Amino acid sequence: MSLVGKDVVVELKNDLSICGTLHSVDQYLNIKLTDISVTDPEKYPHMLSVKNCFIRGSVVRYVQLPADEVDTQLLQDAARKEALQQKQ
């Protein structure tokens, strides 16, 4: 299950919300978005000319995901496995 290519909304710790297509994510959870637009009326800077962006992982507060693209069973199983790995 990969959300690359899907539309997400990234909410930053400075209250900016950026909507865009998920291009890639790395080990630090840095995010690259393409074709971005700003959601949430008052809380945005003027980024009219910006198409693509790179967001440092540490400044992210939330990422809103499309619910029907997410396999919750898979996630829960993966989390249990991950927890096991951590104990070892």
Add this chain to the structure above:
Amino acid sequence: MADDVDQQQTTNTVEEPLDPIRLSLDERIYVKMRNDRELRGRLHAYDQHLNMILGDVEETVTTIEIDEETYEEIYKSTKRNIPMLFVRGDGVVLVAPPLRVG
């Protein structure tokens, strides 16, 4: 003997701090975050950083307004609903079962 090893790996007792969170997978939980924010949602995934994925989330943001004349503190809260949310762990302060009134 294989049983012993299995028992060690997937126990239902709470030993380490992240165990109660593991037991809360697919359950509704309450998350207190920095900046006077709270989340209630169904826990789908988490990791050792407390990054989490929550479904059917309600976020509550609490603010205090000061009345200019009386200087009294007015508590206001703003809620919103999000169907599926990734939460970065560095904002998380507390994770618990949902608060039940009465």
